[in-house]
Amino acid sequence: MNTRLLIDWTRCEARGLCIELVPEVLTADDWGYPLSRHGDVTLPIPAPAIRYAEEAVRECPRLALRLIED
Ligand code: SF4
Numbered sequence: 001m002n003t004r005l006l007i008d009w010t011r012c013e014a015r016g017l018c019i020e021l022v023p024e025v026l027t028a029d030d031w032g033y034p035l036s037r038h039g040d041v042t043l044p045i046p047a048p049a050i051r052y053a054e055e056a057v058r059e060c061p062r063l064a065l066r067l068i069e070d
């Protein structure tokens with residue numbers, strides 16, 4: 001089972017909190033929007049980072065994040 005982070009681009013306002021919380025997965029593009037650090041289309045979250053990704057989902061000021069399992 002894989003945990004992936006989904007970003008709703010219609011909501012995100014590039015405030016960067018998720019990038020600070022999950023820097024091993026996310027980096028910022030030139031405008032501050034979160035981008036996969038490894039170039040993945042989807043955003044797989046390694047097990048040690050899941051609790052930080054969960055925090056990002058809870059704390060995103062635009063409610064733009066969610067985690068899925070596949
Ligand atoms: S925390 Fe939310 S609003 Fe901020 S950059 Fe991440 S997805 Fe966008």
